Amino acid sequence: MLLDLFYILVFPGFLFLSAFALWAEYFDRLVYARLQNRVGPPWFQPTADFIKLVAKADLVPTAANPTFFRLAPIIALTAVCTAFIYIPLWSTSSLFSFNGDIIVILYLLTIPTLCFFIGGWYSTSLYCRIGAVRTVTQLFAYEIPLFMGLLAPALLANSWSITEIMQFYIDHPWFWAFNLIGLIVSLIALHGKLEKAPFDIPEAETEIVAGGFTEYSGRLLAFLRMTLDIEMIVGASLLAAIFLPFGLQSGPVVGFLVYLVKVLLIVFLFSIARTIFARMRIDQMIAFCWQYVVPLAMVQLLINLILKGIIIR
Amino acid sequence: MSGPEDFKIPLGPQHPALKEPESFSIALKGEKILGVDIRLGYNHRGIEKACESKSYLQAVYLIERICGICSHTHSTCFVQGVEELAGLQVPKRATYIRMIIGELERVHSHLLWLGVAGHEIGFDTLLMYSWRDREVVMDILAMVTGNRVNYGINAIGGVRRDISQEQIKDILAALKTLRERTLYYIEIASKETTIIERLSGVGILLPADAIKLNAVGPTARASGVDIDIRRDDPYAAYSEVEFKVITDNHNDVYGRTVVRMKELLESYNIIEQALAKLPEGPIAVRAPRKVPAGEVLSRYEAPRGEDLHYIKANGTEFPERVKVRAPTLANVQAVKKMLEDRYLADLPIVVAAIDPCFSCTDRLIEVKDLDQGETKILDWQKLQQLSIKYNQQRGLDFTAAGKRLQRLMEK
């Protein structure tokens, strides 16, 4: 019981997760800066930002609905932290696992988006409302390819439990290569979920200030930003677990290092994507997702269905 | 989203997309723009009036500070007018130096614009790169004139600093780097999909509208209107160098980008020619303190378009009236036209595409009371009282803070 609590709260639970998320944000900002030929922030910048925000007063706009306004960031943060518990990191087993945990994780990852919508909508400011609506509109664009991309490998492994999926790919060493399209689709969709450029439409600074986050300040804003950081880690860990089943049987230390490399590689890819594109318009983003990403995901599903037919026979 | 018809969002006077206070009130239906109300007047500084209490010599510095980006534009426009009134023959070398600085200024202004445009469409890498490259020309300007902005190189009757032989070498070396980078940006702008998607077809201004709405500069030239004061009414030494007037018929933001980028290449050509031909001789003639009575209209092709100065002299040391029409005032009308049927996401880049400089444009504030149909003019004291009253009603009292500030200032 105590050990479980330690696992959940300290390592590899919340404490580790928060520290890693903040560090990953630093890594992302540093790479972004270097790619742009800038010096970039010092290593403690995200932590300092977080502490500063936590120390500031929370302002709730008079017109806002205080309950929803306050609850949204907290629920969002809780949801992403919970999702982390079910993801296996450096071995095939996670803290808790059961058949169907991959679906639960995907649902838990949708909650923050909905919370951003609710928080933005109930702050009632005009920018927030536009941002909130854009958040949901965008959700319809990336959520389906994300599901399709992530469930295709599960289909091949014939299981809804991440542990079993990973075991399958360890038993069939080269099968991960069939899922490369799924990996690309999921990366794009996750990028959209994290609302990073070129998909930062819901918080497009030059158009709607900070979108749904405009009215947030202090601790609540800190939570929201932490949610995004943790969501990035959780998403990256999930992709790493499903698409990159390497180094899982070489003991905790090596496994842990390999895990870090995998996550940072994904973060690095995100930083590059952030650097080389201009922000899309919401209509362009949706058209892009439905015209290119969804068909790609379908192709992946088709490949896996055919493969499965061959294996079963 | 189907909001009510009068879903209006304010963009400005304070907004991340705007670098200067200006108010756009946008009626929206979902993401679509139904109408735009533009309100100027947040940044009026009374420079024209202040000029009347400065001697001509001092006014040059004041006029220069109308704009931080095109400061040479305004000071040249002004001194040219005064020189004409005073009947001064400006030495050849001085006119060349003025032209060189003017073109360097155009280079820094257009590179700055490229960065801002990148930022408005969420492409910050472009901003970082183009502003980094802009530092090259800023360093040259600081070296030649002694300042990064507000160069202070113009004086009535000539220029205040000469260009030395070593400086010419540095400028030529800088131009080489800049040309390389500009060609790279042209390639990026014409190839990168996301940029093209965001720029082409956005902010359409047809040639007929451009003429009707009096657009000037790159805004007009990108709509195929072939105007350029440098060629149409040459000043400084423009009649002695060869250059092309760049026009484009995309009519949209993409066209405005192309025009500006190609103009950069032309500017490099002009500077090279001018440096090669730089005549020997003095750089200034002595200017009288008193300027004979008369009036003059002076024109200058600023990076943003035609700049107009009207100066009236009454025979004393001080101008009787100075009137400035900055290019943005001519272009801002077109913005409304460009935004017809566009999306909210296009607004920042469309506004940025005229390369607005609002503080140069701003005029007196006139508060119109629509109910009573009368016009009130608020002076500084009344405005202050109004704001104090307004804030007190909302429960904010700045009296104590104000007193503290006063004490601090008096110290």
Added chain:
Amino acid sequence: MKNPGKMLFEVLNHLFKKPATVNYPFDGSKMPKGFRGKILFHPEKCIGCQLCVRDCPSNAIKIIKIADKQFEAQIDLGKCIYCGQCVDSCLKKAIEITSDFELAQLDPTKLKITVKGEPPTTPPPNQPNNA
């Protein structure tokens, strides 16, 4: 002709380049020779003709007679626009421009400086006392 991610190689290249920005103020920033910054006043050269005062666009400089043939300058760095017009106007070269531009102050009183020569002992030339 269109090509998404056109800048990819350029940005990846920059991963191995030195950043173009500096860590100001720790690494400092230099201005070229001839940059217009804070002005220097040489009291021993001044003859009190007030030409500089007349031409200063922002009334930032005052020349006050403190004794026979001795003048002090009161310069308000908060008002000065560093145009160098006073340098041009002074026929005796009593004002000089330096490239010192880091003049920001929290305390506004420190922006007002008075420069005067020390009457009894002749001050070393070019070393005005900026007290």
